[in-house]
Amino acid sequence: MGTMHRIVFGDCRSMGEIPDESIHLMVTSPPYYNAPFDYPDLFKDYGDFLGLMRDFCKDLYRVIAPGRIACFVTDDMLVKGEKFPVVADTTRAMLDAGFRYRDRITWVKPKGYVRISRRSGVLLQHPYPMYYYPDNIQESILIFQKGKFDYSYAQKLSAETREKSRIGVDEYNGEDWYLTVWNITNVLPFGERLEKGIAAFPEEIPRRLVKLYSYFGETILDPFLGSGTTAKVAKELGRNSWGYEINPRLRTIIEKKLGAGGGGVAVKFSTRGTRARGNKGSGQSGKG
Ligand SMILES: C[S@@+](CC[C@H](N)C(=O)[O-])C[C@H]1O[C@@H](n2cnc3c(N)ncnc32)[C@H](O)[C@@H]1O
DSSP: OOOEEEEEESOTTOOTTSOTTOEEEEEEOOOOTTOTTTOTTSSSSHHHHHHHHHHHHHHHHHHEEEEEEEEEEEOOEEETTEEEOHHHHHHHHHHHHTOEEEEEEEEEOOGGGOOOOTTTTHHHHSOSTTOOOOOOOEEEEEEEESSOOOHHHHHHSOHHHHHHTOOOHHHHHHTTTTSSEEEOOOOOOOSSOTTTTSOOOOTHHHHHHHHHHOOTTOEEEESSOTTTHHHHHHHHTTOEEEEEESOGGGHHHHHHHHOOOOTTOEEEEEETTSOOEEEESSSOOOOO
Protein backbone atom coordinates (compact mmCIF):
# COMPACT_ATOMS: atom_id res chain seq x y z
CA MET A 1 0.00 0.00 0.00
CA GLY A 2 1.32 3.49 -0.89
CA THR A 3 1.58 6.23 1.67
CA MET A 4 1.21 10.02 1.41
CA HIS A 5 3.45 12.54 3.23
CA ARG A 6 2.41 16.20 3.28
CA ILE A 7 4.83 18.81 4.54
CA VAL A 8 3.74 22.39 5.11
CA PHE A 9 6.27 25.16 5.65
CA GLY A 10 4.38 27.36 8.07
CA ASP A 11 3.51 27.94 11.70
CA CYS A 12 1.76 24.98 13.36
CA ARG A 13 -0.15 27.36 15.63
CA SER A 14 -2.94 26.85 13.14
CA MET A 15 -3.02 23.73 10.98
CA GLY A 16 -5.91 24.73 8.73
CA GLU A 17 -4.67 22.39 5.97
CA ILE A 18 -5.58 19.34 8.12
CA PRO A 19 -9.24 18.23 8.26
CA ASP A 20 -10.89 17.88 11.69
CA GLU A 21 -10.23 14.61 13.57
CA SER A 22 -8.14 13.11 10.76
CA ILE A 23 -4.91 12.48 12.71
CA HIS A 24 -4.46 9.12 14.43
CA LEU A 25 -1.25 9.95 16.33
CA MET A 26 0.99 12.94 16.98
CA VAL A 27 4.70 12.49 17.73
CA THR A 28 6.70 15.67 18.13
CA SER A 29 9.46 17.56 19.86
CA PRO A 30 8.80 21.30 20.05
CA PRO A 31 11.71 23.74 20.34
CA TYR A 32 13.02 23.59 23.91
CA TYR A 33 12.18 27.23 24.62
CA ASN A 34 15.46 29.17 24.13
CA ALA A 35 17.79 26.15 24.47
CA PRO A 36 21.28 27.64 24.61
CA PHE A 37 22.87 25.74 21.70
CA ASP A 38 19.87 25.02 19.49
CA TYR A 39 17.44 27.93 19.89
CA PRO A 40 19.10 30.89 21.63
CA ASP A 41 16.66 33.86 21.63
CA LEU A 42 14.08 32.06 19.43
CA PHE A 43 11.34 33.39 21.71
CA LYS A 44 11.11 36.92 23.13
CA ASP A 45 10.52 35.45 26.58
CA TYR A 46 9.04 32.35 28.26
CA GLY A 47 5.51 33.80 27.99
CA ASP A 48 5.96 33.98 24.21
CA PHE A 49 6.90 30.25 24.16
CA LEU A 50 3.89 29.36 26.34
CA GLY A 51 1.62 31.34 24.00
CA LEU A 52 2.77 29.16 21.07
CA MET A 53 2.19 25.98 23.08
CA ARG A 54 -1.29 27.03 24.19
CA ASP A 55 -2.43 28.07 20.69
CA PHE A 56 -0.93 24.96 19.11
CA CYS A 57 -2.52 22.57 21.67
CA LYS A 58 -5.98 24.01 20.90
CA ASP A 59 -5.69 23.33 17.18
CA LEU A 60 -4.15 19.93 17.92
CA TYR A 61 -7.35 18.99 19.77
CA ARG A 62 -9.32 19.79 16.62
CA VAL A 63 -7.21 17.63 14.29
CA ILE A 64 -6.72 14.55 16.49
CA ALA A 65 -9.28 11.78 16.05
CA PRO A 66 -11.36 10.84 19.11
CA GLY A 67 -9.59 8.45 21.47
CA ARG A 68 -6.18 9.01 19.89
CA ILE A 69 -2.77 9.86 21.30
CA ALA A 70 -0.44 12.88 21.22
CA CYS A 71 3.21 12.48 22.34
CA PHE A 72 5.73 15.21 23.14
CA VAL A 73 9.45 14.61 23.55
CA THR A 74 10.55 17.54 25.67
CA ASP A 75 12.43 18.65 28.72
CA ASP A 76 12.79 21.42 31.24
CA MET A 77 15.36 23.89 30.00
CA LEU A 78 18.19 25.67 31.69
CA VAL A 79 18.64 29.11 30.14
CA LYS A 80 21.14 31.58 31.55
CA GLY A 81 21.22 29.79 34.91
CA GLU A 82 17.42 29.56 35.29
CA LYS A 83 15.49 26.32 34.84
CA PHE A 84 12.15 26.67 32.96
CA PRO A 85 9.38 24.10 33.72
CA VAL A 86 8.63 23.14 30.10
CA VAL A 87 7.35 19.65 31.01
CA ALA A 88 4.83 20.93 33.57
CA ASP A 89 3.69 23.81 31.36
CA THR A 90 3.26 21.58 28.28
CA THR A 91 1.17 19.24 30.43
CA ARG A 92 -0.96 22.17 31.64
CA ALA A 93 -1.47 23.46 28.07
CA MET A 94 -2.60 19.99 26.93
CA LEU A 95 -4.98 19.55 29.88
CA ASP A 96 -6.46 23.01 29.27
CA ALA A 97 -6.97 22.12 25.59
CA GLY A 98 -9.09 19.12 26.68
CA PHE A 99 -6.66 16.18 26.53
CA ARG A 100 -6.26 13.51 29.23
CA TYR A 101 -2.79 12.98 30.69
CA ARG A 102 -2.04 9.32 30.17
CA ASP A 103 1.66 8.56 30.79
CA ARG A 104 5.14 9.96 31.11
CA ILE A 105 8.11 7.94 29.92
CA THR A 106 11.61 8.99 30.85
CA TRP A 107 14.04 8.75 27.96
CA VAL A 108 17.53 8.10 29.35
CA LYS A 109 20.57 8.73 27.14
CA PRO A 110 23.80 6.79 27.66
CA LYS A 111 26.00 8.46 30.24
CA GLY A 112 29.15 7.53 28.30
CA TYR A 113 28.57 10.38 25.83
CA VAL A 114 28.29 13.11 28.45
CA ARG A 115 31.58 14.65 29.47
CA ILE A 116 31.66 16.17 32.91
CA SER A 117 30.54 19.72 32.17
CA ARG A 118 31.66 22.94 33.74
CA ARG A 119 28.38 22.74 35.64
CA SER A 120 28.82 19.33 37.29
CA GLY A 121 32.58 19.88 37.52
CA VAL A 122 31.99 22.63 40.09
CA LEU A 123 31.74 19.98 42.81
CA LEU A 124 35.12 18.56 41.84
CA GLN A 125 36.66 21.94 42.48
CA HIS A 126 34.61 22.47 45.65
CA PRO A 127 33.78 19.04 47.13
CA TYR A 128 31.44 20.46 49.75
CA PRO A 129 27.66 20.76 50.21
CA MET A 130 25.76 23.25 48.01
CA TYR A 131 28.13 22.94 45.01
CA TYR A 132 26.03 20.23 43.32
CA TYR A 133 24.82 20.96 39.74
CA PRO A 134 24.13 17.63 37.97
CA ASP A 135 24.37 17.02 34.22
CA ASN A 136 21.09 16.06 32.57
CA ILE A 137 20.89 12.83 30.53
CA GLN A 138 17.10 12.46 30.38
CA GLU A 139 14.06 13.86 28.62
CA SER A 140 10.35 13.26 29.06
CA ILE A 141 8.04 11.59 26.58
CA LEU A 142 4.63 12.99 27.54
CA ILE A 143 1.61 11.00 26.38
CA PHE A 144 -1.88 12.50 26.14
CA GLN A 145 -5.17 11.15 24.86
CA LYS A 146 -8.28 12.75 23.40
CA GLY A 147 -11.00 10.97 25.36
CA LYS A 148 -10.99 7.18 25.32
CA PHE A 149 -10.20 4.73 22.53
CA ASP A 150 -13.09 2.69 21.17
CA TYR A 151 -11.55 -0.80 21.02
CA SER A 152 -14.39 -2.02 18.77
CA TYR A 153 -12.70 0.10 16.01
CA ALA A 154 -9.61 -2.14 16.24
CA GLN A 155 -11.74 -5.30 16.15
CA LYS A 156 -13.39 -4.12 12.91
CA LEU A 157 -10.10 -3.58 11.02
CA SER A 158 -9.24 -6.15 8.35
CA ALA A 159 -7.20 -9.19 9.41
CA GLU A 160 -4.42 -7.94 7.09
CA THR A 161 -4.27 -4.49 8.71
CA ARG A 162 -4.23 -6.02 12.18
CA GLU A 163 -1.46 -8.40 11.18
CA LYS A 164 0.64 -5.59 9.66
CA SER A 165 0.19 -3.61 12.88
CA ARG A 166 1.14 -6.44 15.20
CA ILE A 167 3.69 -5.46 17.85
CA GLY A 168 6.64 -7.82 18.23
CA VAL A 169 6.48 -9.29 21.70
CA ASP A 170 10.22 -10.00 21.53
CA GLU A 171 10.94 -6.26 21.11
CA TYR A 172 8.41 -5.36 23.78
CA ASN A 173 9.99 -7.70 26.33
CA GLY A 174 13.60 -7.71 25.16
CA GLU A 175 13.99 -3.92 24.87
CA ASP A 176 11.93 -3.15 28.00
CA TRP A 177 9.25 -1.17 26.15
CA TYR A 178 6.88 -2.11 28.96
CA LEU A 179 8.70 0.14 31.44
CA THR A 180 8.39 3.90 31.93
CA VAL A 181 12.14 4.26 31.40
CA TRP A 182 13.48 3.90 27.86
CA ASN A 183 17.24 3.68 27.37
CA ILE A 184 17.92 4.99 23.86
CA THR A 185 21.06 6.52 22.38
CA ASN A 186 20.62 10.12 21.26
CA VAL A 187 21.64 11.40 17.81
CA LEU A 188 25.36 11.77 18.37
CA PRO A 189 27.09 15.03 17.40
CA PHE A 190 29.82 13.35 15.37
CA GLY A 191 30.85 13.71 11.72
CA GLU A 192 28.65 14.62 8.77
CA ARG A 193 25.02 14.00 9.51
CA LEU A 194 21.76 15.28 8.12
CA GLU A 195 20.57 16.54 11.50
CA LYS A 196 23.53 18.86 12.09
CA GLY A 197 22.26 22.01 13.82
CA ILE A 198 18.79 20.49 14.39
CA ALA A 199 17.84 19.10 17.79
CA ALA A 200 16.67 15.85 16.18
CA PHE A 201 15.42 12.88 18.16
CA PRO A 202 16.64 9.34 17.37
CA GLU A 203 14.41 7.33 15.01
CA GLU A 204 13.88 4.74 17.71
CA ILE A 205 11.54 7.09 19.65
CA PRO A 206 8.97 7.70 16.88
CA ARG A 207 9.42 4.05 15.79
CA ARG A 208 8.24 2.75 19.15
CA LEU A 209 5.45 5.31 19.48
CA VAL A 210 4.14 4.76 15.94
CA LYS A 211 4.07 0.98 16.48
CA LEU A 212 2.46 1.27 19.93
CA TYR A 213 -0.22 3.86 19.13
CA SER A 214 -1.22 3.61 15.45
CA TYR A 215 -2.41 1.03 12.97
CA PHE A 216 -0.93 0.31 9.54
CA GLY A 217 -2.25 2.83 6.97
CA GLU A 218 -3.21 5.49 9.53
CA THR A 219 -1.94 9.09 9.64
CA ILE A 220 0.78 10.53 11.89
CA LEU A 221 1.40 14.24 12.55
CA ASP A 222 4.64 15.97 13.53
CA PRO A 223 3.88 19.71 13.86
CA PHE A 224 7.54 20.58 14.65
CA LEU A 225 9.05 18.42 11.92
CA GLY A 226 12.70 19.57 11.97
CA SER A 227 14.76 17.20 9.80
CA GLY A 228 11.74 14.96 9.11
CA THR A 229 12.49 12.02 11.43
CA THR A 230 8.82 11.28 12.20
CA ALA A 231 7.81 11.39 8.52
CA LYS A 232 10.65 9.00 7.62
CA VAL A 233 9.61 6.51 10.30
CA ALA A 234 5.92 6.83 9.32
CA LYS A 235 6.85 6.03 5.72
CA GLU A 236 8.93 3.01 6.73
CA LEU A 237 6.09 1.66 8.87
CA GLY A 238 3.39 2.10 6.21
CA ARG A 239 1.70 5.10 7.81
CA ASN A 240 0.81 8.44 6.13
CA SER A 241 2.06 11.67 7.63
CA TRP A 242 1.61 15.41 7.97
CA GLY A 243 4.47 17.66 9.02
CA TYR A 244 4.77 21.39 9.78
CA GLU A 245 8.07 23.24 9.87
CA ILE A 246 8.59 26.96 10.19
CA ASN A 247 12.07 26.94 8.65
CA PRO A 248 11.88 26.44 4.85
CA ARG A 249 15.67 25.96 4.69
CA LEU A 250 15.16 22.46 6.10
CA ARG A 251 13.44 21.31 2.92
CA THR A 252 16.53 19.70 1.34
CA ILE A 253 17.31 17.86 4.58
CA ILE A 254 13.73 16.58 4.83
CA GLU A 255 13.87 15.50 1.17
CA LYS A 256 17.08 13.56 1.79
CA LYS A 257 15.76 11.99 4.95
CA LEU A 258 12.53 10.83 3.32
CA GLY A 259 14.65 9.50 0.46
CA ALA A 260 13.56 7.48 -2.52
CA GLY A 261 10.45 5.57 -1.60
CA GLY A 262 9.01 3.87 -4.64
CA GLY A 263 6.01 1.62 -4.22
CA GLY A 264 3.50 4.44 -4.41
CA VAL A 265 5.02 6.69 -1.75
CA ALA A 266 4.11 10.33 -2.40
CA VAL A 267 5.63 13.43 -0.83
CA LYS A 268 4.00 16.85 -1.20
CA PHE A 269 5.57 20.07 -0.01
CA SER A 270 3.67 23.32 0.35
CA THR A 271 4.35 26.73 1.77
CA ARG A 272 1.55 28.77 3.30
CA GLY A 273 -0.19 30.65 0.57
CA THR A 274 1.05 28.42 -2.26
CA ARG A 275 -0.34 25.27 -3.78
CA ALA A 276 1.08 21.88 -2.71
CA ARG A 277 3.59 20.44 -5.15
CA GLY A 278 5.17 17.03 -5.29
CA ASN A 279 5.25 13.88 -7.29
CA LYS A 280 3.88 10.45 -6.77
CA GLY A 281 5.63 7.17 -7.19
CA SER A 282 9.30 8.01 -6.78
CA GLY A 283 9.13 9.15 -3.19
CA GLN A 284 11.15 12.23 -4.22
CA SER A 285 9.46 15.54 -3.82
CA GLY A 286 9.10 18.00 -6.66
CA LYS A 287 11.06 21.23 -6.48
CA GLY A 288 8.81 24.14 -5.75
C1 LIG B 1 13.33 20.13 18.34
S1 LIG B 1 13.19 20.50 16.63
C2 LIG B 1 12.41 19.07 15.99
C3 LIG B 1 13.41 18.05 15.55
C4 LIG B 1 12.78 16.81 14.94
N1 LIG B 1 12.10 15.99 15.94
C5 LIG B 1 13.84 15.97 14.23
O1 LIG B 1 14.01 14.79 14.60
O2 LIG B 1 14.50 16.50 13.34
C6 LIG B 1 11.87 21.68 16.60
C7 LIG B 1 11.57 22.24 15.21
O3 LIG B 1 10.39 23.04 15.33
C8 LIG B 1 10.49 24.12 14.39
N2 LIG B 1 9.52 25.16 14.80
C9 LIG B 1 9.68 26.10 15.75
N3 LIG B 1 8.55 26.84 15.89
C10 LIG B 1 7.65 26.33 15.01
C11 LIG B 1 6.30 26.65 14.68
N4 LIG B 1 5.65 27.64 15.30
N5 LIG B 1 5.67 25.92 13.72
C12 LIG B 1 6.33 24.90 13.09
N6 LIG B 1 7.62 24.56 13.35
C13 LIG B 1 8.27 25.26 14.30
C14 LIG B 1 11.95 24.51 14.48
O4 LIG B 1 12.37 25.21 13.32
C15 LIG B 1 12.65 23.14 14.64
O5 LIG B 1 13.05 22.64 13.37
